[in-house]
Amino acid sequence: MRRRAFLAATGGGLIAxxxxxxxxxxxxxxxxxxxxxxADAAFGWIVHRDGRFVLTLPRVEMGQGIATALKQVAxxxxxxAWQAIALQLHDTSSPPVKATVGSxxxxxxxxxxxxxxxxLRDALEAGRLEGPVAVSTRPLSALRAFRAGGLIGASxxxxxxxxxxxxxxxxxxxxxxxxxxxxxxxxxxxxxxxGSRASTWNRSEAEKIPGFVAVVEDxxxxxxxxxxxxxxxxxxxxxxxxxxxxxxxxxxxSLPEQADIARAIDIDTAxxxxxxxxxxxxxxxxxxxFDISMRVDIPFAAHAQIEPRAAVAEWKHGRLMIWxxxxxxxxxxxxxxxxxxxxxxxxxxxxxxxGGAFGGKVLCRAEMEAxxxxxxxxxxxxxxxxxxxxxxxxYHRPPSSHxxxxxxxxxxxxxxxxxxxxxxxxxxxxxxxxxxxAATDLVVGDPGVARGMRIPxxxxxxxxxxxxxxxxxxxxxxxxxxxxxxxxxVESAMDEAARTAGADPLAFRLDHIRDPRLAxxxxxxxxxxxxxxxxAAEHNGIRTGRGIACGIYKENSYAAVVADVAVETxxxxxxxxxxxxxxxxxxxxxxxVRAQCEGNLVWSIGMLLSDALQxxxxxxxxxxxxENPIPRLTxxxxxxxxxxxxxxxxSGAGETAIVAGPGAIANAIRAATGVRPARFPLQAEVFAT
Amino acid sequence: MDFVLNGEIQDIPDEWAEESLLNLLRDHFGLVxxxxxxxxxxxxxxxxxxxxxxxxxxxxxxxxxxxxxVRSIEGLxxxxxxxxxxxxxxxxxxxxxxxxxxxxxxxxxxxxNEIPSPSEADIDAAMDxxxxxxxxxxxxxxxxxxxxxxxxxxxx
Numbered sequence: 001m002r003r004r005a006f007l008a009a010t011g012g013g014l015i016a017x018x019x020x021x022x023x024x025x026x027x028x029x030x031x032x033x034x035x036x037x038x039a040d041a042a043f044g045w046i047v048h049r050d051g052r053f054v055l056t057l058p059r060v061e062m063g064q065g066i067a068t069a070l071k072q073v074a075x076x077x078x079x080x081a082w083q084a085i086a087l088q089l090h091d092t093s094s095p096p097v098k099a100t101v102g103s104x105x106x107x108x109x110x111x112x113x114x115x116x117x118x119x120l121r122d123a124l125e126a127g128r129l130e131g132p133v134a135v136s137t138r139p140l141s142a143l144r145a146f147r148a149g150g151l152i153g154a155s156x157x158x159x160x161x162x163x164x165x166x167x168x169x170x171x172x173x174x175x176x177x178x179x180x181x182x183x184x185x186x187x188x189x190x191x192x193x194x195g196s197r198a199s200t201w202n203r204s205e206a207e208k209i210p211g212f213v214a215v216v217e218d219x220x221x222x223x224x225x226x227x228x229x230x231x232x233x234x235x236x237x238x239x240x241x242x243x244x245x246x247x248x249x250x251x252x253x254s255l256p257e258q259a260d261i262a263r264a265i266d267i268d269t270a271x272x273x274x275x276x277x278x279x280x281x282x283x284x285x286x287x288x289x290f291d292i293s294m295r296v297d298i299p300f301a302a303h304a305q306i307e308p309r310a311a312v313a314e315w316k317h318g319r320l321m322i323w324x325x326x327x328x329x330x331x332x333x334x335x336x337x338x339x340x341x342x343x344x345x346x347x348x349x350x351x352x353x354x355g356g357a358f359g360g361k362v363l364c365r366a367e368m369e370a371x372x373x374x375x376x377x378x379x380x381x382x383x384x385x386x387x388x389x390x391x392x393x394x395y396h397r398p399p400s401s402h403x404x405x406x407x408x409x410x411x412x413x414x415x416x417x418x419x420x421x422x423x424x425x426x427x428x429x430x431x432x433x434x435x436x437x438a439a440t441d442l443v444v445g446d447p448g449v450a451r452g453m454r455i456p457x458x459x460x461x462x463x464x465x466x467x468x469x470x471x472x473x474x475x476x477x478x479x480x481x482x483x484x485x486x487x488x489x490v491e492s493a494m495d496e497a498a499r500t501a502g503a504d505p506l507a508f509r510l511d512h513i514r515d516p517r518l519a520x521x522x523x524x525x526x527x528x529x530x531x532x533x534x535x536a537a538e539h540n541g542i543r544t545g546r547g548i549a550c551g552i553y554k555e556n557s558y559a560a561v562v563a564d565v566a567v568e569t570x571x572x573x574x575x576x577x578x579x580x581x582x583x584x585x586x587x588x589x590x591x592x593v594r595a596q597c598e599g600n601l602v603w604s605i606g607m608l609l610s611d612a613l614q615x616x617x618x619x620x621x622x623x624x625x626x627e628n629p630i631p632r633l634t635x636x637x638x639x640x641x642x643x644x645x646x647x648x649x650x651s652g653a654g655e656t657a658i659v660a661g662p663g664a665i666a667n668a669i670r671a672a673t674g675v676r677p678a679r680f681p682l683q684a685e686v687f688a689t
Numbered sequence: 690m691d692f693v694l695n696g697e698i699q700d701i702p703d704e705w706a707e708e709s710l711l712n713l714l715r716d717h718f719g720l721v722x723x724x725x726x727x728x729x730x731x732x733x734x735x736x737x738x739x740x741x742x743x744x745x746x747x748x749x750x751x752x753x754x755x756x757x758x759v760r761s762i763e764g765l766x767x768x769x770x771x772x773x774x775x776x777x778x779x780x781x782x783x784x785x786x787x788x789x790x791x792x793x794x795x796x797x798x799x800x801x802n803e804i805p806s807p808s809e810a811d812i813d814a815a816m817d818x819x820x821x822x823x824x825x826x827x828x829x830x831x832x833x834x835x836x837x838x839x840x841x842x843x844x845x
Contacts, residue, residue, distance in 0.1 A: 063786030063823045157779060164787035165775040165794060167722020167762035174721035210704065236716055237708045305822050306726045306734050307788040355724070355788025356822050387727045591782050595825070599785060602824025625731045625820060634817045636826040 044094065046074055046116050048124060053078060053085040058097045058113075059105045060327055061089070062354035062361075063599075064654050065592035066105040067159035072588050073110045073145040076152055077117035087159055091350040092333040099328035099362055101477065103554070103652025106588055110650060114145040140649070146586060148647070155591035160353065172325040172352045172366075173310035177380035180312070182236045183373035184383060185219045185228035186243055187393065188250035191472035191618045192224025193429070195253035201229065205245040211238035213377055215246070220372035221339050223365065223393050224430065224474060225253075230373045232381060256472030259618030264469055265421040267295065267401035276419055276465040278445035280453040283461035285415035290405035292496050298485045298680045300473060301397040301611035302390075302622070304630045307355020309394070310384035313370035320347045320371055325354035327361045335364035336371055359477035360394060363431055388623040395430040396613055398423035398449070398468075398475030400485050404493040411501045413459040413512060418489070420466040422449045428476035437470060448477060452486030452659060456552045457494070457512035472618030479600075480655035483553055484607060484662060491549035491663025492677070495670060505548050505667065506531055515552065517583050521560040521644065522550045525581040528642050529562035534671035541689070543567045544576075547667025551659030556651040558583040558644075561601070561664040564637075567672045571684035575605050575665055578639045580657050585648035596653040597641045604661025606631045608669075612681050690755045694718065695764025701751055710746035710754055711735045714761055722762035722791040726820070733819035736792035737761045743799035743815070762791040765798065773843070774798050777836035785823035793819045797833050806837050 047054045055074050061067045067087055074085055115137050123133040140146050163169035188196035203215055216230030231242045258264040270276065312323040320342065326332045329349040337344040354361060366383045374381040385393065400422035407415035425448025427440040446468050453464040498508035506526050513519045536545045550560035564577040580597050587593050610629045614622035622628040666677040673687045690701040705713050714720045714737070723746055726734030730745035737746045738760040765772040771779070774797050784790045800807055800815035812833055
């Protein structure tokens with residue numbers, strides 16, 4: 001945006017601008033893959049006006065606590081009280097920012113914000129009250145927000161916390177516009193990989209429903225190949241009734257390929273046909289006989305966030321306004337501008353607080369539907385997906401099939417080989433056509449699938465390779481990308497290797513670790529959990545055991561976890577206690593980092609015991625939570641989290657503990673039952689006595 | 690058709706009679722604290738209190754609450770002072786995304802109204818039907834204990 005327009009939009013006052021100095025910063029730029037700002041572009045994240053500060057949050061808040069953390073940074077750097085800064089959520093009239101993904105918000109945004117605030121503070125102290133302030137960057141060590149003390153390392157009341165507990169926090173579906181109508185786009189019960197459309201429908205029956213407004217045939221871009229039929233009503237419950245009255249007959253062009261998903265990604269079948277194409281580690285294990293060979297299979301999993309995707313759209317004078325709980329407002333803006341033939345500047349996307357995303361809200365879906373329906377009826381329209389649509393039209397964590405082979409000598413692993421078949425994560429089928437995905441497969445593979453395959457252990461010869469196959473159910477980013485599944489697999493293999501070596505699994509790992517920060521979290525979790533080995537025992541038919549695991553997320557965040565489990569004679573598994581030690585560098589808000597660890601550990605329980613998307617013949621059949629269960633209150637044990645005090649640069653916490661939690665639980669089950677968990681989610685009968 | 694909503698008598702217009710209580714609250718009265726999560730009474734994000742009982746408003750017909758007393762999250766705080774359960778939720782920083790929390794809080798309020806000092810089993814029974822994908826369960830449990838203690842202290 002041009003500076004003049006920006007100043008007009010913010011109504012004057014003193015604004016910290018960040019522009020030309022960016023390249024000199026110690027950390028990765030904050031706008032790497034979005035349109036590069038020219039010299040005039042500015043980040044107006046922090047504004048001083050009429051004696052008050054406004055922090056426009058350059059991230060979306062979806063429960064990771066970034067609003068609180070960045071407010072702590074701003075207050076500290078400006079040297080002002082908590083109440084002196086008002087918070088507002090960004091829209092696309094702000095300069096572009098990259099998607100809120102990958103646990104990057106503190107790591108990438110805290111420093112630019114602190115730089116802006118420090119220059120703003122200097123300007124205010126010099127008596128300036130008007131105009132832009134050029135940001136003169138200073139070394140990290142000169143920033144107050146990068147030293148523990150005061151608000152840094154404290155846990156103030158959650159930003160928006162009071163709104164949440166009083167019901168005042170607004171999410172996309174809570175937005176009300178004058179004359180707002182309710183919309184839904186119906187699609188065939190079929191794989192999005194095959195063409196489908198409504199062929200006949202009974203409009204006259206639908207018109208009889210009180211509140212009927214319209215049937216809309218042009219609903220913007222298809223969801224994959226699935227063309228929709230839109231309905232609009234003046235009252236929400238009419239949508240169900242209209243959908244039923246229409247009695248739509250769907251035409252589905254063909255059956256999807258690779259409909260037998262388990263077979264399509266079967267790792268042993270793939271290996272029997274030759275080498276996998278994408279290498280993550282390039283070592284060459286020697287010989288063909290291994291001491292350990294294990295197979296692990298992990299299914300499709302839904303994000304299953306409680307807030308289904310939602311958007312409100314309103315057209316006015318050829319301009320489109322969207323309210324959305326998206327992780328990537330600028331992508332949504334650009335996608336809508338493209339489909340509706342608008343200048344991107346004619347589309348404004350206002351971000352709203354998000355009711356959970358976990359990687360699931362980075363495409364343009366409900367927004368597209370709402371915009372098309374609003375355009376068709378000439379009134380603002382809200383679309384919120386039903387729970388069944390969430391499962392059917394979303395994209396999900398891909399399934400993966402793994403083969404691990406290890407060789408040991410002298411109590412150490414000498415050879416490591418990890419082979420994986422999966423589907424796409426970053427270059428998702430939900431966003432990429434077949435031809436383009438074929439190109440990314442050939443050139444770069446899918447780094448999302450690879451994440452976590454590079455082991456943090458020192459072995460003589462290590463190889464890791466994978467291939468991806470396009471499936472009839474769309475896959476994409478899910479908390480931690482490949483790191484959760486790969487961590488589970490790697491840590492299971494480490495546990496088996498320690499058993500083969502006759503070594504304690506904690507000591508065995510330490511013997512293979514050279515990164516001192518990883519060694520430290522592992523030792524510390526052993527101390528807090530009073531680790532004395534796997535402690536397998538049986539009492540009154542209840543088998544108990546302990547497991548341990550650790551890992552590194554994105555090369556700079558560390559976690560180690562100890563799990564205790566109890567397994568009944570029926571094979572029913574309960575996780576009875578979890579300990580986690582976590583190192584993500586300098587911690588801005590320890591309570592919220594703990595909260596992220598707790599969330600990751602609950603997700604770890606889900607990965608072991610419940611996550612599985614119900615699919616038949618290549619299409620999702622799960623319609624609600626009873627067919628896609630998520631962990632419940634009674635399944636979650638006491639969780640003890642310890643944070644390492646560190647002055648290293650802050651790294652991510654939103655997806656770190658998921659590298660270690662699942663492995664620790666799996667290893668505890670192995671200790672308790674003698675059975676290696678290998679097919680997930682675990683079925684009780686496998687562990688019954 | 691009348692009912693009592695957060696202490697005030699309100700009319701249920703005829704055209705809203707066959708809507709869900711959730712839609713009535715959100716789209717007619719503008720009280721958007723209760724959320725749509727599953728539409729089938731499974732997740733608990735839509736929980737409000739009807740005549741003292743934690744109730745899934747998404748599967749409750751608006752007309753069925755005629756004459757009943759409905760309390761929603763918006764009606765908990767009195768004169769700017771948070772309800773002890775709301776305060777406990779803030780003190781323990783329970784919410785992550787926050788979407789399920791109005792339902793969690795209403796279930797907890799109904800529990801504590803019935804059982805001022807709930808056992809762990811009481812908490813299990815009252816709260817197991819309220820899902821949270823962020824994984825705030827440990828804090829929910831702790832906040833209920835905290836609120837129970839605060840109320841007991843306040844009552845003496």
